[in-house]
Amino acid sequence: MKVTISAVLLCLVILMTGLAVAVENKGAANMVLTGGERGNVPFPHHQHQNKLVDCKICHDVFPQENGAIDRxxxxxxxxxxxxMNKQCTKCHKAKRRAGQKSGPITCKQCHIIK
Ligand code: HEC
Ligand code: HEC
Ligand code: HEC
Structure with missing residues (x-):
């Protein structure tokens, strides 16, 4: 009897962990942001999530919603x-100054999709 109860509890824990992971929508792994006449900007979303961990770094300014920036x-x-100025390039420049791995800084490196 004890064994069955612990087995049931274990199953519940596994199920709930699975649900918790499934509930957080991490959005697309890679996206293209509207960059105007200069060209659109590819953005590796999940790579940033893995590196920066805190969603609020970006999503304080715009919601977790497709096309939020454009809207x-x-x-x-x-x-x-x-x-671009307050998030993307600001952070890339700061990381570079600190001698850490960073992202693009020049216009042409980001606005590459015509
Ligand atoms: C470095 C900036 C940055 C970080 C950090 C970040 N996001 Fe995003 N996220 C974006 C951008 C940019 C968009 C696109 C907004 C748009 O389309 O205008 C976006 C869109 C989304 C969307 C909607 C788009 C889709 O594909 O469904 C979801 C959901 C999302 N993010 C979840 C998250 C979660 C969860 C985290 C933290 C684990 C996170 N984001 C961290 C920049 C970021
Ligand atoms: C808070 C810091 C931060 C913000 C905000 C941020 N980035 Fe980055 N970005 C990084 C870091 C750190 C790397 C290097 C990641 C790595 O080495 O894994 C990076 C790398 C990149 C790369 C290169 C990826 C590769 O594999 O070569 C691109 C492209 C990029 N970022 C675009 C953007 C765009 C566009 C935005 C704004 C929507 C943005 N980033 C916002 C920190 C940031
Ligand atoms: C790290 C990537 C990155 C770099 C470097 C970058 N941009 Fe951007 N740019 C973006 C992103 C993402 C957007 C869309 C979000 C926004 O408007 O802030 C954007 C938006 C813009 C817009 C507004 C487009 C519109 O119609 O709303 C202009 C103009 C622009 N960039 C010009 C430039 C110029 C000029 C440079 C070089 C001095 C540059 N960008 C460098 C990522 C970048």
Whole structure:
């Protein structure tokens, strides 16, 4: 009897862990962000999640929603280049200065999709 109860409990724990993992929607692994006339910008989303861990670093400014940046810009709630200057390049420059692995900094390295 004891064995069955622990087996049932173990199954429950495994099930709930599975559910907790499934509930967090991490979004697309890779995405393309609208970059205007300069060209669109590829963005390795999961690579950033793995490296930075804290979702709020970016999602404080825009929600976890497909096309959120474009929508907020259209609604006038987010200035164009805000995410780029306050997040992308700001962080890449800081990491580079600190001698750590970093991402692109020049226009042409990011705005590559015409
Ligand atoms: C370095 C910045 C950054 C970090 C950190 C980040 N995200 Fe995102 N996320 C983005 C961008 C950019 C978009 C696209 C927004 C858009 O389409 O306008 C996005 C979109 C999303 C979306 C909606 C798009 C889709 O494919 O469903 C979800 C869900 C999401 N993120 C979840 C997360 C979670 C969960 C974390 C933390 C584990 C996280 N993000 C961390 C930048 C980031
Ligand atoms: C790290 C990648 C990155 C670099 C480097 C970068 N950009 Fe961007 N840029 C983006 C992203 C992502 C967006 C879309 C989000 C936003 O508007 O903040 C964007 C948006 C823009 C926009 C606004 C587009 C629109 O129609 O709303 C312009 C203009 C722009 N970039 C020009 C430049 C120029 C000029 C440079 C070089 C001095 C540059 N970018 C460097 C990633 C980058
Ligand atoms: C808070 C810091 C931070 C922010 C914000 C951030 N990045 Fe990065 N980015 C990094 C780091 C760190 C790396 C190096 C990752 C690695 O080595 O695994 C990187 C790497 C990259 C790479 C190169 C990936 C590769 O494998 O060569 C691209 C492209 C990139 N970032 C684009 C962006 C864009 C576009 C944004 C804004 C939407 C952004 N990043 C926002 C920290 C950041």
């Amino acid at each position: 907020l810009k259209k609604e006038g709630k987010l200035k164009p280049k805000m995410v």
